[in-house]
Amino acid sequence: MNDDxxxxxxxxxxxxxxxxxxxxxxGGGRLMHQLIDKIFVAAFGVGNLEATHxxxxxxxxxxxxxxxxxxxxxxxxxxxxxxxxxxxIDGTVNDLAMCGGRxxxxxxxxxxxxxxxxxxxxxxxxxxRLAADEAEVKIVTxxxxxxxxxxxxxxxxxxxxxxxxxHDLEIHPxxxxxxxxxxxxxxxxxxxxxxxxxRENLSFETxxxxxxxxxxxxxxxxxxxxxxVHCLRDLTRGGLATTLVEIAxxxxxxxxxDEKKIPINEQVRGACEILGYDPIYVANEGRxxxxxxxxxxxxxxxxxxxxxxxxxxxxxxxxARNGQVLMTGRxxxxxxxxxxxxxxxxxxx
Amino acid sequence: MNDDxxxxxxxxxxxxxxxxxxxxxxGGGRLMHQLIDKIFVAAFGVGNLEATHxxxxxxxxxxxxxxxxxxxxxxxxxxxxxxxxxxxIDGTVNDLAMCGGRxxxxxxxxxxxxxxxxxxxxxxxxxxRLAADEAEVKIVTxxxxxxxxxxxxxxxxxxxxxxxxxHDLEIHPxxxxxxxxxxxxxxxxxxxxxxxxxRENLSFETxxxxxxxxxxxxxxxxxxxxxxVHCLRDLTRGGLATTLVEIAxxxxxxxxxDEKKIPINEQVRGACEILGYDPIYVANEGRxxxxxxxxxxxxxxxxxxxxxxxxxxxxxxxxARNGQVLMTGRxxxxxxxxxxxxxxxxxxx
Numbered sequence: 001m002n003d004d005x006x007x008x009x010x011x012x013x014x015x016x017x018x019x020x021x022x023x024x025x026x027g028g029g030r031l032m033h034q035l036i037d038k039i040f041v042a043a044f045g046v047g048n049l050e051a052t053h054x055x056x057x058x059x060x061x062x063x064x065x066x067x068x069x070x071x072x073x074x075x076x077x078x079x080x081x082x083x084x085x086x087x088x089i090d091g092t093v094n095d096l097a098m099c100g101g102r103x104x105x106x107x108x109x110x111x112x113x114x115x116x117x118x119x120x121x122x123x124x125x126x127x128x129r130l131a132a133d134e135a136e137v138k139i140v141t142x143x144x145x146x147x148x149x150x151x152x153x154x155x156x157x158x159x160x161x162x163x164x165x166x167h168d169l170e171i172h173p174x175x176x177x178x179x180x181x182x183x184x185x186x187x188x189x190x191x192x193x194x195x196x197x198x199r200e201n202l203s204f205e206t207x208x209x210x211x212x213x214x215x216x217x218x219x220x221x222x223x224x225x226x227x228x229v230h231c232l233r234d235l236t237r238g239g240l241a242t243t244l245v246e247i248a249x250x251x252x253x254x255x256x257x258d259e260k261k262i263p264i265n266e267q268v269r270g271a272c273e274i275l276g277y278d279p280i281y282v283a284n285e286g287r288x289x290x291x292x293x294x295x296x297x298x299x300x301x302x303x304x305x306x307x308x309x310x311x312x313x314x315x316x317x318x319x320a321r322n323g324q325v326l327m328t329g330r331x332x333x334x335x336x337x338x339x340x341x342x343x344x345x346x347x348x349x
Numbered sequence: 350m351n352d353d354x355x356x357x358x359x360x361x362x363x364x365x366x367x368x369x370x371x372x373x374x375x376g377g378g379r380l381m382h383q384l385i386d387k388i389f390v391a392a393f394g395v396g397n398l399e400a401t402h403x404x405x406x407x408x409x410x411x412x413x414x415x416x417x418x419x420x421x422x423x424x425x426x427x428x429x430x431x432x433x434x435x436x437x438i439d440g441t442v443n444d445l446a447m448c449g450g451r452x453x454x455x456x457x458x459x460x461x462x463x464x465x466x467x468x469x470x471x472x473x474x475x476x477x478r479l480a481a482d483e484a485e486v487k488i489v490t491x492x493x494x495x496x497x498x499x500x501x502x503x504x505x506x507x508x509x510x511x512x513x514x515x516h517d518l519e520i521h522p523x524x525x526x527x528x529x530x531x532x533x534x535x536x537x538x539x540x541x542x543x544x545x546x547x548r549e550n551l552s553f554e555t556x557x558x559x560x561x562x563x564x565x566x567x568x569x570x571x572x573x574x575x576x577x578v579h580c581l582r583d584l585t586r587g588g589l590a591t592t593l594v595e596i597a598x599x600x601x602x603x604x605x606x607d608e609k610k611i612p613i614n615e616q617v618r619g620a621c622e623i624l625g626y627d628p629i630y631v632a633n634e635g636r637x638x639x640x641x642x643x644x645x646x647x648x649x650x651x652x653x654x655x656x657x658x659x660x661x662x663x664x665x666x667x668x669a670r671n672g673q674v675l676m677t678g679r680x681x682x683x684x685x686x687x688x689x690x691x692x693x694x695x696x697x698x
Contacts, residue, residue, distance in 0.1 A: 024691020028586025028632070031691050033595075055417030055448045057514065061409065068404030069456035069509055070492045099404045107418035109507040111460070143419045143507075147696065151502040158458040158492075160418055160509030165406065237377030246382075283377070342373020342380050347496065 011122035013038035021116045026146025036144060039118075040108075043125035044132070044139045056140035058105055061164030066101035068092060069160040075347045077120065077154050079198035081190070081209030084157055085124035087285060087349060089131035089139075090214050091236065092161040097216035098232045098288065100171040100223065101163030103135060108142040108159055113152030124155065135214035137161070167223050173250035175230040178319035179294040182255065183301060185218065185287055185308040186211065187263035188240050192282035193271045195348045208267050213286030218307055222290060225303050231291040234284070236349055238340065241280040243289065244315075244325045245339045254320035257327040257337070261314045280327075281340055283348045291317065360471035362387035370465045375495025385493060388467075389457075392474035393481070393488045405489035407454055410513030415450035417441060418509040424696045426469065426503050428547035430539070430558030433506055434473035436634060436698060438480035438488075439563050440585065441510040446565035447581045447637065449520040449572065450512030452484060457491040457508055462501030473504065484563035486510070516572050522599035524579040527668040528643040531604065532650060534567065534636055534657040535560065536612035537589050541631035542620045544697045557616050562635030567656055571639060574652050580640040583633070585698055587689065590629040592638065593664075593674045594688045603669035606676040606686065610663045629676075630689055632697045640666065 013035065018025075025035045072088045082090075089106060096103040108128065112121065132139050190211040197206045215234060222229055231251075233243045240262070248255045264279050272279045292300050297313060304311040325337040362384065367374075374384045421437045431439075438455060445452040457477065461470065481488050539560040546555045564583060571578055580600075582592050589611070597604045613628050621628045641649050646662060653660040674686040 022691065023695050027689070027691045027693065027695060028591055029689035029691050029693075032586075033688070055415050055444050055450070055510075055512075057448055057450075058414040058416055060412065060414050060513075063409065065407040065409050065511070066404050067407055067454055067456060067509075067511055068490050069458045069507070071458040071460050071494045071507060073460060073494045073496050095404050099406055101404070101406075105416055107416060107509045109418045109420040109458075109509075111420050111422060111505055111507075141417050145420045145422045145505075145696075147422050147502060147505075150499060153496060153500040156460055156494075156496075156505070158418070158420060158460075158507035158509075160416075160456045160458075160507075161404075162414070162416055162511060163404075164409075237381075242377055339382070340376070340378035342371065342376045342378050344376065344378075346372050346376060347494075 011119055012042045013118055015118055018118050021112050021114060021118060021121065021146060023114045023146050023148065026144060032144060039122055039125050040142060043129045058140065061104060064165040066096050066099040066163045066165055068095040069158060070095060071156060071158040072349060073156050073347050074195060074349055075153060076198050077124065079210060080194045082212035083124055083127050084155060085127035086131045086212055088157040088159045089128050089135060090212050090285060091349060092159040093135040093137055094215045094234045096161045096163035097219040098234050100167065100169055100232065101165050102220060103137045103161055103163045103216050105140045105162045106132060106137050106159050108139055108157065110144045111152055111156040112144065112146045113154050114146055114149045116154050135216055169229055171229055171232055173231050173247045176251035176253050176291060176317050177230065177293065178253060178317055180230055180291050180317040181294050181297045181313050182315040183290045183292065183304065184262065184312050184314045185304050186310040187265045188235065188284055188287055189264060189268040189272060189279035189282035191285040192345050192348050193268050196345060197271065206267050206271055208271065211284055211286035215286065215288050218304060221303050222300060225299060227296050227300055228293055229290055232288060234288040236285060237283050239281040239283055241337050242339050245337060248325045249323045252321050252323050254318040254322050255315060255325045256318055257315040257325065259327050259329050261312050263310045263312055277344055281344050283345065285349065360468055361391045362467055364467055367467050370461050370463060370467060370470065370495060372463045372495050372497065375493060381493060388471055388474050389491060392478045407489065410453060413514040415445050415448040415512045415514055417444040418507065419444060420505060420507040421698060422505050422696050423544060423698055424502060425547050426473065428559060429543045431561035432473055432476050433504060434476035435480045435561055437506040437508045438477050438484060439561050439634060440698060441508040442484040442486055443564045443583045445510045445512035446568040447583050449516065449518055449581065450514050451569060452486045452510055452512045452565050454489045454511045455481060455486050455508050457488055457506065459493045460501055460505040461495045462503050463495055463498045465503050484565055518578055520578055520581055522580050522596045525600035525602050525640060525666050526579065526642065527602060527666055529579055529640050529666040530643050530646045530662050531664040532639045532641065532653065533661050533663045534653050535659040536614045537584065537633055537636055538613060538617040538621060538628035538631035540634040541694050541697050542617050545694060546620065555616050555620055557620065560633050560635035564635065564637050567653060570652050571649060574648060576645050576649055577642055578639055581637060583637040585634060586632050588630040588632055590686050591688050594686060597674045598672045601670050601672050603667040603671050604664060604674045605667055606664040606674065608676050608678050610661050612659045612661055626693055630693050632694065634698065
């Protein structure tokens with residue numbers, strides 16, 4: 001649980017009266033209105049959320065629209081470097097950014113299990129507001145449901161996001177070209193390992209913090225810098241490996257990764273070894289790859305390094321039309337990288 | 350469970366291999382890709398869902414945007430007259446319509462409990478596709494999470510919706526005027542009582558079907574008919590009573606309801622009496638009120654009756670500035686209608 005100064009404001013819902021969420025808080029009556037007013041409107045701000053109406057009426061953006069959604073079921077709700085609320089904002093902001101969009105508006109859907117500590121909900125709502133301010137998006141509409149004990153797990157959050165595309169680039173795996181470089185904005189595997197370490201039944205402790213962060217301003221910097229970005233993708237569930245397998249498969253080209261160029265923090269590497277995970281499959285929440293024309297590589301690295309000092313060129317697109325990902329290992333041998341069948345780490349986002 | 354011809358197509362995911370959803374179906378790997386392809390893309394159509402990317406890039410609408418979200422946690426997943434999938438489409442379509450918007454795009458977020466019958470998921474996905482086609486909206490993006498057994502309840506669905514407002518009306522309770530009439534499109538209480546009747550532990554059986562239906566074309570007909578609509582609201586959680594209490598409170602005016610004008614089906618009335626519910630607080634999923642200038646009443650009734658034969662003028666806005674709702678009973682006495690504290694019927698949507 002986080003006790004930073006960001007969370008210092010006390011919850012406006014009287015915690016002595018309602019220390020825990022009740023089924024009745026989801027029933028559409030006075031208690032639900034009170035919950036929305038005292039937690040969500042109080043945290044998100046009245047200017048942002050038109051709480052008493054069915055939806056938000058918004059200024060139309062001046063370009064193509066981008067629209068995305070994600071549900072967040074991370075266990076536990078609070079973990080080193082973040083919480084489900086920050087994740088729910090950053091994750092959706094990042095999905096919009098990966099489509100080349102500037103994030104504008106966020107909706108929030110809460111599925112609360114009866115018995116959730118009201119103060120935890122307040123901390124999470126505040127964390128969402130901070131994350132939204134940081135990413136310059138507005139939380140404009142929302143919904144609250146409460147489910148019976150044993151029918152949820154504290155809290156699930158869905159966010160949907162609307163953004164605008166203010167340029168003419170078509171950012172998609174189908175635009176990959178042989179010779180394109182694959183650029184990564186930092187070390188991988190932190191988020192997944194931070195969440196694993198926070199799970200109470202895990203027998204090791206680390207100081208690994210989630211890399212959870214908004215990526216939209218970095219994408220904007222590339223676009224403003226005139227980079228002809230071919231593809232962008234954040235490295236969430238399934239990690240770097242799964243993302244690249246998807247991209248290679250969509251594009252039809254072979255992708256080569258250079259293992260020794262991929263930044264991995266020593267603690268993350270150690271934790272992965274103990275648990276038998278391969279960091280290239282571990283989820284991140286503030287890492288992305290930009291696939292760009294080879295000639296733009298230096299400028300992309302320069303632009304990204306101002307926010308992400310560990311930015312690295314980790315691979316390239318090759319002319320072979322086999323849609324596969326190969327990784328050149330530390331000793332020089334190439335091996336094929338495949339998608340995992342199921343999950344390595346369940347419920348990390 | 351529904352066996353209508355709409356559900357006749359067999360599920361493209363081999364049910365002999367995967368009769369139930371596994372945690373691994375949510376892990377971002379091959380099994381999740383297979384689930385998305387064989388269930389969601391198969392049901393929603395490839396033209397609608399850009400399944401392999403982080404979001405959908407959309408044609409910008411030519412007016413103000415409207416954006417809304419709702420999560421659906423109805424228990425049970427299938428009930429007379431509908432299922433959670435149809436509810437998730439119609440509910441969000443209706444929220445957009447109540448803002449005066451023409452629904453365009455829907456996002457879907459699935460939170461699946463491990464062990465859900467794969468065939469049930471397929472039926473629900475198909476039902477969503479049918480509901481979307483009926484409401485003329487496109488399902489354009491989505492997300493899938495799987496949670497452990499005992500941490501969900503079969504399936505929760507979040508939908509968010511984007512629509513466009515193609516007129517200059519400001520549809521909001523603040524535009525109420527004394528003399529406005531309150532017009533309802535049909536009998537109330539069906540949805541809540543249909544869901545209650547479908548719950549296995551309930552000791553009575555009825556043939557009440559949910560009123561679950563899309564309302565956008567009816568709203569469009571009012572706007573196309575040149576009606577100066579002041580306020581629109583669908584009568585979901587909390588029912589007619591809670592909705593009107595909210596509106597009266599926002600507008601500051603007194604609202605009067607005429608109890609004998611409110612259509613209620615005899616079976617619904619009977620079931621409510623047995624269970625001790627007041628139908629004016631029971632949820633609907635295909636009922637709305639339009640609050641319109643008194644002079645437009647006849648035309649509004651005429652327009653709505655073509656789709657909703659039971660359309661009725663059930664009340665009016667009065668000059669008194671007390672923000673209250675009064676109901677004139679069958680014997681002529683007026684009583685104040687208040688919001689309930691919690692829920693009458695949990696998890697009906």
